[in-house]
Amino acid sequence: MIATIITQLLGALAVAAAMMVVLSKHPVRSVLYLVVTFFFISGLYIMMNAQFLAIVNIIVYAGAIMVLFLFVLMLLNLNKDAEPKTPTIIWIISTVAGGILFLVLIAALKDIVLVSQKDDFAPISNIGLVENLGNTLFTKFVVPFEISSILFISAMVGAILLAKRDKPTID
């Protein structure tokens, strides 16, 4: 009972923080609200007994990627009038389009949920632990795991190559 209330509270807070990411004017505030959103989503993972993913989510997303965003934001050193204004017609169109997208998603996913067997969660408690996930990762998914290292090294080389300052373009 208490777990249900905590889960629903975490979900509501995650949605509220996500709205603040979109609506806050200052980009630094958006980054910080996104970190808060990731913490709430990690809390939801813990409530679903996916402890490993909760920790990875905090370390990789809230720890590494968001710090990268913050660093870029600080390096660009934007002043106040750099924040672009959105026209009102775009706001109206986006709100309508977002609402329609939500309706379509719910309508599409509703029937899929109804054909499954169980109504409530009956989690097998050790499914999200490191031991179980490691066994799956290094037996069944070992080839994608190795390929992801190639993806990482190509992303690293690409990032360095793109962001490197060329000699002739210095003004």
Added chain:
Amino acid sequence: MGSTATVNIDFFVILSSLLFVIGAFGVMIRRNMIVLLMCIELMLNAVNLLFVSFSTYYGNADAQIFVFFIIVVAAAEATVGLSILILAYRHLRSIDVSIFNKLKG
């Protein structure tokens, strides 16, 4: 945490749909390119949440491995996207996406 939440799966479907729609809404209304990349991260996280909830629901670990790979791809995407952003800022002195509508050098 041994106790398990007895929340209906519909709650997680609605929650992740809502997070995804908020991310898409942000991509539509914001003009700042950094905030756009952050909204894409938010959409990826909504998908991750749905993956994890169905993984718990069916008692299958494969979806959680898939979430792991999505996190890997998101990290690579953020790195390359931010370096492209720095390159664009260096050329145009702005990160307004409505300026980036010409594919001329």
